[in-house]
Amino acid sequence: MDLNKGAAPEGKKTxxxxxxxxxxxxxxxxxxxxxxxAGVSLEWEERQAGAGVFKLGIASGVPRDTIESIxxxxxxxxxxxxxxxxxxxxxxxxxxxxxxxxxxxxxxVREMPGVVTPYSGRGIDLVVVRENVEDLYAGIEHMQxxxxxxxxxxxxxxxxxxxxxxAFELARAEGRKRVHCAGxxxxxxxxxxxxxxxxxxxxxxxxxxxAGHIIVDNCAHQLVKKPEQFDxxxxxxxxxxxxxxxxxxxxxxxxxxxxxxxxxxVAIFEAVHGSAPKYAGKDLINxxxxxxxxxxxxxxxxxxxxxxxxxxxxxxxxxxxxARTGDVVGYDRGTPTSAxxxxxxxxxxxxxxxxxxxxxxxLRLPKLPAAPDLVRAAARRVIGADIxxxxxxxxxxxxxxLEQIVAESPFRLKxxxxxxxxxxxxxxxxxxxxxxxxxxxxLRDEKGSLRDEQLLGLLAQISARHTWMHxxxxxxxxxxxxxxxxxxxx
Numbered sequence: 001m002d003l004n005k006g007a008a009p010e011g012k013k014t015x016x017x018x019x020x021x022x023x024x025x026x027x028x029x030x031x032x033x034x035x036x037x038a039g040v041s042l043e044w045e046e047r048q049a050g051a052g053v054f055k056l057g058i059a060s061g062v063p064r065d066t067i068e069s070i071x072x073x074x075x076x077x078x079x080x081x082x083x084x085x086x087x088x089x090x091x092x093x094x095x096x097x098x099x100x101x102x103x104x105x106x107x108x109v110r111e112m113p114g115v116v117t118p119y120s121g122r123g124i125d126l127v128v129v130r131e132n133v134e135d136l137y138a139g140i141e142h143m144q145x146x147x148x149x150x151x152x153x154x155x156x157x158x159x160x161x162x163x164x165x166x167a168f169e170l171a172r173a174e175g176r177k178r179v180h181c182a183g184x185x186x187x188x189x190x191x192x193x194x195x196x197x198x199x200x201x202x203x204x205x206x207x208x209x210x211a212g213h214i215i216v217d218n219c220a221h222q223l224v225k226k227p228e229q230f231d232x233x234x235x236x237x238x239x240x241x242x243x244x245x246x247x248x249x250x251x252x253x254x255x256x257x258x259x260x261x262x263x264x265x266v267a268i269f270e271a272v273h274g275s276a277p278k279y280a281g282k283d284l285i286n287x288x289x290x291x292x293x294x295x296x297x298x299x300x301x302x303x304x305x306x307x308x309x310x311x312x313x314x315x316x317x318x319x320x321x322x323a324r325t326g327d328v329v330g331y332d333r334g335t336p337t338s339a340x341x342x343x344x345x346x347x348x349x350x351x352x353x354x355x356x357x358x359x360x361x362x363l364r365l366p367k368l369p370a371a372p373d374l375v376r377a378a379a380r381r382v383i384g385a386d387i388x389x390x391x392x393x394x395x396x397x398x399x400x401x402l403e404q405i406v407a408e409s410p411f412r413l414k415x416x417x418x419x420x421x422x423x424x425x426x427x428x429x430x431x432x433x434x435x436x437x438x439x440x441x442x443l444r445d446e447k448g449s450l451r452d453e454q455l456l457g458l459l460a461q462i463s464a465r466h467t468w469m470h471x472x473x474x475x476x477x478x479x480x481x482x483x484x485x486x487x488x489x490x
Contacts, residue, residue: 012043013301016069016076021050022275024079026283027290030341031077034313035294037345038306045069050081050092050275061092062099070100076268077297079290080275090139093270098133102261102268103159104166105130106296107244112288113319113352115252115328119227124250126230127174129167130240131195132261134159137237144469145390148436155191155236158374160198165366166262167234168206173361178210178231179203182219182239190484195236220246248272255286255327258293260300264365269297279326283336286325288314291344299360308357313347315355320347377477382450384411384442386483387462388470390435398466399424402439405461410454411441417486427488438486442474450474 017032019025035042047066054061061081070076081092097105110125111117140152164181171179181199183192196213203211214222216239222229223243227250235243248257254273261268271289279285291314298307317323323343326334335343368374391398395416402413416424417440418433441458443450450473462468475482 012041013075014043014045014073015297016066016073017044017046018049018066018076018078018081019046020079020275021052021082022080022277022280023285024050024081024275024290026281026285026337027271027287028077028079030287030337031291031294033341034291034310034344034348035298035306038310038348040298040303040306045073049078049096051083053092054083060090060095062095067099070096070266070268074266075297075301076266077294078268078270080271080273082275082277094137094139096268097261100263100266100268101133102263102266103131103133104163104262105132105240105244106166106170106260106262107240107247107257107272108292108296109244109247109251109257111251111355112256113315113354114321114324115256115318117250117252119250122228124227124247126227126247127170127176127232128240128244128247129163129170129232129234130244131159131163131235131237132240133237135191135237137241142470144388145435148434150470153188153191155194156374157194157198158368160195161202161374162366162368164195164199164202164234166363167232168202168209168211169364169366171209171232172206173363174358176209176231178212179206180219180230180233181211181213182216182233182235182243183213184216184239185213186215190482192236195234199234216243219243223247223250244272253327255289255325256292257289258291258296260293260296262300262363262365264367267297267300269293269300279331283338284326284331284334285337286327286334287337287341288325300363302362304360307360309348310344311357312351313344313349315352315357316347316350317343319352319354379478381476382473383446383448383476384414384440384450384474385455385458386472386474387439387441387459387468388472389437389439389462390467390469391437392435395423395426395433395437398437398439401465402462405465406441406458409458409461410444410448411458412444414440414442415486415489416440417489420487422486422488440474440486440489 019028047069049062049066053063083091106129108127134154136151136153138154142150144150167179183195185193185196223246248254257272259272271293273289295307295311323335323340399416415422417438421431423431
């Protein structure tokens with residue numbers, strides 16, 4: 001990877017610097033002061049994103065000149081961005097991650113000296129590697145009836161493989177021993193199950209590392225009960241968002257939680273916490289998360305010595321006990337942001353008495369084919385379709401009507417489900433139904449394959465009596481079923 005593209009004169013690496021909203025500029029200023037004091041030769045190209053940009057009428061919250069800067073520098077250090085209520089659309093944070101395909105969100109947490117928590121002395125030192133661009137965060141939502149909303153959970157083999165490989169490579173780069181895959185494949189067998197299956201396949205290429213799958217709710221339970229058992233946890237986007245916030249709570253809170261958004265071409269470094277506008281400009285905020293995010297950035301740039309020196313200085317400062325940030329001891333008596341920064345700068349070159357910094361090696365990023373169809377099926381067959389219907393009829397009433405519609409057609413109505421549970425034909429129970437029905441039609445010819453004109457004909461017949469809003473083909477790929485059964489479906 002050519003990290004010198006877009007370099008400033010005299011060989012300096014150029015970094016896009018986004019101060020952010022709320023407390024962001026104070027945190028970014030602290031990190032920048034410390035980097036400069038450590039003697040790292042960087043050129044800063046300041047750009048804007050977030051609340052101020054939304055107010056200018058730019059719906060994405062990210063102006064064109066910021067995008068152009070990132071395309072040139074390919075490395076970003078940013079403060080937290082606010083997504084204001086009442087204007088603006090998508091989160092500017094998420095927009096940046098998606099625009100530049102920063103597919104792996106790396107969130108390390110470790111016990112901090114002098115920061116007393118219920119887990120002090122347990123030696124917590126782990127990393128959550130969160131898939132960063134797909135899953136429910138694809139943000140594809142629809143109101144399918146006036147009272148029923150849908151969000152599509154999109155999980156790809158390519159997305160899973162990239163983030164899983166990053167997790168294993170990170171473990172090697174940081175000298176770690178174990179990688180857990182946390183997911184909900186016991187319930188979502190195709191989506192979360194795809195991550196599990198990919199993890200198990202890729203794990204065979206890393207025999208030097210211990211690998212295991214864990215159900216994500218048990219992972220949360222175990223993190224609270226015995227967090228020191230974990231080294232690296234790789235998981236899907238939504239699960240990773242939740243689990244990583246949980247882990248930061250174990251070591252003192254979001255003020256100590258850095259992160260890196262890593263892609264094949266661009267990396268964005270930021271704290272996990274938000275913009276905390278009520279503390280903005282008061283010299284009260286804990287800048288540690290942004291400082292440690294900058295440390296992660298320096299390692300990404302190959303500045304390992306400077307990164308180690310800054311991290312050691314942070315640990316020494318906390319270990320001495322002279323600095324206590326407001327999020328830990330209360331903002332009325334916490335160490336000011338500027339004074340805390342001064343202490344870290346004064347401690348550059350010192351090492352903590354207990355613990356220290358890991359030995360880091362460069363992180364190798366995966367290289368997968370660029371083609372969209374990473375997985376190809378040798379054979380496929382469409383055996384039917386799920387047609388989603390809006391109706392105020394009962395399950396029996398809707399089922400009877402649909403049976404009449406397909407009586408002389410190539411289809412038979414296999415079942416109707418409501419919120420995932422089969423309600424027709426009745427199993428003798430009485431689920432509380434809404435006006436959103438999944439109606440599963442299959443071909444009467446069990447060896448046939450559904451043609452599009454047949455499906456369009458079926459939709460036309462149904463629409464003459466009912467309102468449909470969504471359709472999914474029931475596909476088989478290489479003889480494997482590509483859909484799940486409803487609860488209670490045979």
